[in-house]
Amino acid sequence: MNTELVRMYWQIGKLILARQEDEGWGTKVVARLAADLKAAFPGQRGFSRRNLMYMQKMARTWPEPIVQQRVAQLPWGHVTVLMDKLDTRSELDFYATEAIRNGWSRALLDRFIRQELHLTQGSAATNFEVTVPDGSAVLKELARDPYRLDFLGLDKHHAEHELEEAIVANMVRFLTELGVGFAFVGRQYPVLIGGEEYRIDLLFYHLKLHRYFVFELKTKDVRPEHVGKLNFYVSVVDRMVRDPQRDDSTIGFLIGAHHNRAAVQLALDASNNPLAVANYSTLSSADRELVPTEADLTRVVQQAIDDIGQLP
Incomplete structure (x- = not known):
């Protein structure tokens, strides 16, 4: 069920990208689609403008079929954490793989990203x-x-x-x-x-x-x-x-x-x-x-030496 939800969101994201390509990047495709979906499915959650932006970002990040990616095995909340915290595809795939393999909660995923586990x-x-x-x-x-x-x-x-x-x-x-x-x-x-x-x-x-x-x-x-x-x-x-x-x-x-x-x-x-x-x-x-780094301390020392050298 989770994989199907992520696949549906990815397909919506692909649709948004296609509409923006056809109608021009300046049009408010996401805002209009959010309003249309809310009117068509008043009791359905998950179609807010913010969530649609996540769907668009997911489709752009993983342009190939999402069901073939490890990220499709994660809950949607995990996927949004990945997209909020990371920029490169390699880092996204690394943390998606580790989260699946280790069964991380969303809080643990966020913690290991902040700790820069990939480094x-x-x-x-x-x-x-x-x-x-x-x-x-x-x-x-x-x-x-x-x-x-x-x-x-x-x-x-x-x-x-x-x-x-x-x-x-x-x-x-x-x-x-x-x-x-x-x-x-x-x-x-x-x-x-x-x-x-x-x-x-x-x-x-x-x-x-x-x-x-x-x-x-x-x-x-x-x-x-x-x-x-x-x-x-x-x-x-x-x-x-x-x-x-x-x-x-x-x-x-x-x-x-x-x-x-x-x-x-x-x-x-x-x-x-x-x-x-x-x-x-x-x-x-x-x-x-x-805590100052070694480079910070070196810079301070050099500045002090330069200042002393300028004294009369």
């Missing part, structure tokens, strides 16, 4: 191409950089235990950030090796990929030695937790405040286990706009 998804430093070549594309999609954790409500001076506690307290939101399929296994997950206990920050299991995921958290700069520690924990889970008859190899994610990508990539390339390193941000989108 962060798959952008983390990894060694997946070498360690899991058959599944590297799927796993790389899970590795975002940065992870937007503004919903945790942390200030910029938070400690690692505060970050961990906030994630656990907001686990549903965090699982949404990670993507569909993740299940929470434990926090400070204990493993006993040679009589000594080690604890993993966060342990997850992916129900679709049948893999354990080790998450280590750092509130400071990620160093190459931290990658070595993550590699160790992944090996531990592989040998002591994973069921080799059921589970594929364990994946390690290291999420920190900052990292030197070149140094971290060298550490990843030296590891035999599949690992990823990404940054996280606890600032809201509004706060991020208030």
